[in-house]
Amino acid sequence: MSKLDELIKKYKGGESELISILEEIVRSEGYISFERLNSVSIKLGVPLAKLYGVATFYSFLPTEKCGKYIIRVCSSPSCHLAGSKTLLTFLKEELKIGLRGTTSDGRFTIEKTSCMGQCDKSPSMMINSKVYTNLNKKKIREILKGLR
Amino acid sequence: MEMQILRKTKWGGFKNARQMEKTQVIQIVKDSGLKGRSGSNYPTGTKWESMGPGERYLICNADEGEPGTFKDRFIIENNPQLLIEGMCIAAYAMDAHKALIYLRGEYAYLKKGLEKEIEKSNKYLRQIKLSIRIVLGAGAYICGEESAILESIEGSRPIVRKKPPYPAQAGLYGKPTCINNVETLANVPLIFSGGWDKDLLLFCLSGDLKKPGVCEFKAGTSMKEIISAASPSVEPKAVFFGAAGGCLPYRKFENLPLDDASVSENGAMLGSRALIVVGEGRSMLEISKVFAEFFVHESCGYCTPCREGNFRILELLKKIMDGSDTLCDIELLRKLAPHIRDTSYCSLGRTSTNYLIGAMKYFESDFTKLCR
Numbered sequence: 001m002s003k004l005d006e007l008i009k010k011y012k013g014g015e016s017e018l019i020s021i022l023e024e025i026v027r028s029e030g031y032i033s034f035e036r037l038n039s040v041s042i043k044l045g046v047p048l049a050k051l052y053g054v055a056t057f058y059s060f061l062p063t064e065k066c067g068k069y070i071i072r073v074c075s076s077p078s079c080h081l082a083g084s085k086t087l088l089t090f091l092k093e094e095l096k097i098g099l100r101g102t103t104s105d106g107r108f109t110i111e112k113t114s115c116m117g118q119c120d121k122s123p124s125m126m127i128n129s130k131v132y133t134n135l136n137k138k139k140i141r142e143i144l145k146g147l148r
Numbered sequence: 149m150e151m152q153i154l155r156k157t158k159w160g161g162f163k164n165a166r167q168m169e170k171t172q173v174i175q176i177v178k179d180s181g182l183k184g185r186s187g188s189n190y191p192t193g194t195k196w197e198s199m200g201p202g203e204r205y206l207i208c209n210a211d212e213g214e215p216g217t218f219k220d221r222f223i224i225e226n227n228p229q230l231l232i233e234g235m236c237i238a239a240y241a242m243d244a245h246k247a248l249i250y251l252r253g254e255y256a257y258l259k260k261g262l263e264k265e266i267e268k269s270n271k272y273l274r275q276i277k278l279s280i281r282i283v284l285g286a287g288a289y290i291c292g293e294e295s296a297i298l299e300s301i302e303g304s305r306p307i308v309r310k311k312p313p314y315p316a317q318a319g320l321y322g323k324p325t326c327i328n329n330v331e332t333l334a335n336v337p338l339i340f341s342g343g344w345d346k347d348l349l350l351f352c353l354s355g356d357l358k359k360p361g362v363c364e365f366k367a368g369t370s371m372k373e374i375i376s377a378a379s380p381s382v383e384p385k386a387v388f389f390g391a392a393g394g395c396l397p398y399r400k401f402e403n404l405p406l407d408d409a410s411v412s413e414n415g416a417m418l419g420s421r422a423l424i425v426v427g428e429g430r431s432m433l434e435i436s437k438v439f440a441e442f443f444v445h446e447s448c449g450y451c452t453p454c455r456e457g458n459f460r461i462l463e464l465l466k467k468i469m470d471g472s473d474t475l476c477d478i479e480l481l482r483k484l485a486p487h488i489r490d491t492s493y494c495s496l497g498r499t500s501t502n503y504l505i506g507a508m509k510y511f512e513s514d515f516t517k518l519c520r
Contacts, residue, residue, distance in 0.1 A: 018303030019286055046303070053305045057448070059287030060253045076215040077388060077424050078354035080438045114289055114442055115215035115391075116254045119354035119424075120361045129256040 003028070004036075008043050018046070018054060022061050031062040059113060067102045067109035069147055072126045076115035082122035088112070090137050094144060107148070151364045152348045153334060154227050161337030162272055165237045173241040173340075180339045181346045185331035186292070187214075187393075187419035189408060192332055196242050198316040200324035204244040207320065207327045208235055209297060211252040213289040214390040215442060216422030219350040220330035222362040224258050227334065228265040232280070234333035236269070237340065239278045242326055247280045250297050253287045289446035290496055294327040296448075307450050308494035349421060351406075353378040355388075356427030368405040371398070375425055382427035386511065390424070391439050392495075393417035394502035395432075397510045398425075416506060417499070432511040433518070436504055437465045443500040454497030457488035461504065468518055475519050482508060 007024055011017035021040060025032050032055050041048040055061045062070070073079075073088045088110070092098060095108050102109045118124040121133035132143060165173050178193025186209065208231070212220040223231060235247055251259060259282055266273070266280050273280065283301055290296045295309035298320050319325020331350055338344040347366045351374055354360045358379035365374050375384060375398075384398035394416035396404070404410055411418040426435055440462040447454045464481050467473040485501035485508070492498045508515055 019284070019300065023284060023286060050304070054303065057288060057305050058253075058285075061286050075438065075441065077391070077435060077438050077442075078216055078360075080435070081355050081424075081426065081430070113254075113287065114446060115213060115217075117212060117218040117221050117252070119216050119218055119352065119422075122354065122360075126254065129253075131254070131257055 004039060004043065008040070012044075018044070018051075019058075019061075022055055026061055030068060031065055033065070034063075037063070059111075065102075068107050069127050070109045070111060072111045072113035072116075074114075074116045074118065074122070074124045074126075075112040076119065076122075078115070078119035079122040079124060084123040087123055087125075087135055087137070087140060091140060094141070108144075152338065152345060153223060153230070153331070153350060153364060155230075155338060155341075156227070157230060157233060157337040157341045159229075159233055159269075159272060159337075161340035162233050162236050162240075164340045165240060166275070170241050170243060173237065177241070177336065177339060180344070182332065182335055182339065184329055185335070185349070185420075186212075186329035187417070187421070188329075192328065192336075195316065195326060195328070196238065198314070199242050199244075199326055200317045203246075203323050204242055205320045205323055205325040206235060206239050206242065206244040206247040207294075207297060207301075207325060208247065208249040208333055209292065209294065209327050209329050210255065211250050211285050211292045211297065212330070212420065213252060213254075213292045213446075214392060214420050214422055215439075216354050216388070216390050216424040217352050217420045218354075219352050219362050219420070221255060221258070222350070223330050223334050224255070224262060228262055229269070230334040230337055231330055232265050232269045233272075234336035235280060236272055236276060236278060237336045238326065238328060238333060240276045244326070245277050245279065247278060248301065248320075249280065249282045250285060250291070250301065251282050252285045252291070256284055259284065288448075289442075290448050290494075293495060297327060298325065305448075307448055308496070352420075352422045353425065354422070355425035356381050356384070356430070357425055365406075368407040368410070370402065371396075371404050371406055371423075372402040374406060375402075375423065378425070380425060380427065382429065384425050385428045385430060386426045386432065386507070388424040388426065388435075388439075388503060388506075389416050390419050390422040391442055392499035392502060393419040393422075394506035395426075395510070396506065400510075415509070417502065432507040432514040433465065433468060436507050437462065437469065439503040440465050443496075447497065447500070448494075451493035451497060453488045454492040454494075454500055457484055457492075458500055460484060461488075461501065468515060471518050473519050475516065478508075478515055478519060481515075 123135045124133040182192040184190040296306035300306040315325040388395040443458040449455045485504045488501045
């Protein structure tokens with residue numbers, strides 16, 4: 001049985017099967033490719049257009065290939081006041097990529113994200129599903145070092 | 149003094165509630181005066197009472213996406229037992245046997261701890277034949293709206309449903325569904341264990357502050373007292389009530405009692421009690437652009453005023469910042485903002501320009517000084 005079959009068996013008939021399936025695909029493959037979406041569509045019997053509509057709606061369900069680590073810098077007003085813009089610029093310079101760009105080694109992608117709910121520990125960012133708070137340049141450099 | 153929301157009830161509230169008839173439990177919640185703490189202020193007991201017949205769902209809304217809000221995270225991190233106990237009382241009262249916690253994707257790291265708490269509560273869950281499952285969101289502000297949550301769980305694009313029918317009649321998979329916020333549910337066990345003060349509310353303080361965080365204050369405490377607790381790092385200039393609630397200038401309103409009626413009377417909305425404090429020296433134009441970017445990103449795209457209108461607002465704000473704007477464009481902004489408020493399909497759209505309406509009303513010169 002393919003991995004996708006197992007996944008669908010695990011969630012089929014349960015509440016929120018679709019988002020859970022798509023999230024697991026992102027966890028194991030990094031993004032949801034068109035081919036993958038197509039096979040989910042066939043196996044679940046859900047129209048591809050509907051699936052595409054769902055997948056592209058959510059910020060955390062990328063449908064295009066991106067880096068192994070997706071860095072999402074919080075761009076909420078609270079983080080903005082705490083200097084998130086400077087940190088975003090710093091990250092772009094460190095990784096030599098632009099917003100929504102991916103490093104040539106395929107490791108990092110930089111994105112902005114809406115409020116992460118860490119406003120008391122701003123500025124903050126997420127790398128995949130891990131949350132980093134009270135950031136400064138030194139801290140970011142160390143975090144990147146650990147992932148390089 | 150210890151915060152009320154951190155009190156350990158150790159299932160005392162649930163045990164007391166279980167001694168009562170279900171209708172009596174609902175009556176007590178009604179009489180207690182508990183209202184939806186997401187900012188809706190809908191009486192909780194009335195919501196429970198209005199549930200239709202048949203199989204029912206209880207959903208805990210843990211999708212607090214309002215910028216500046218982190219009180220639900222605070223409860224889940226510091227007193228998750230209270231939340232699970234509250235869900236058990238709610239499920240018992242409404243005779244629901246399936247419960248879900250819709251946890252925002254940004255809080256995925258809290259899932260394990262919550263699951264452990266549910267596991268620990270197994271004994272009580274079994275008594276009322278209740279299962280609690282956690283559903284992770286995937287990063288969408290609109291999913292905080294109760295009917296968008298239902299669409300999301302059902303595997304559709306989370307577009308807000310037309311009401312009626314209300315979720316209490318036809319909710320998840322068409323079944324009667326009650327959706328309550330984390331803070332609302334966490335207060336339920338306190339009602340049943342005695343000594344509960346209905347006026348104590350959580351406030352989230354962030355922005356230009358030395359000690360940002362979650363504080364507990366009585367409704368109606370002055371803006372000055374609440375903000376002082378978080379030690380402003382500079383003299384506050386304005387306070388934004390999340391992204392949806394608009395803003396008020398600090399000096400003019402520092403003595404304003406922060407309760408829903410007083411804030412609304414002055415053209416803003418207290419909402420989920422997120423206070424984003426902006427210090428003197430900041431440009432309201434620049435902050436407005438941050439809010440505009442947020443709403444452009446989070447608009448679901450379903451209706452034209454919100455989708456196109458917010459896009460135009462961002463474009464105009466950028467133009468002003470570039471210095472290539474004229475006073476005509478300021479006039480356009482002034483017309484567009486209330487138009488979006490009045491004609492959008494859902495509450496996201498209808499509140500998506502409050503920040504700008506407030507900022508332009510009270511800080512006009514921040515916008516016009518760059519114009520030719």
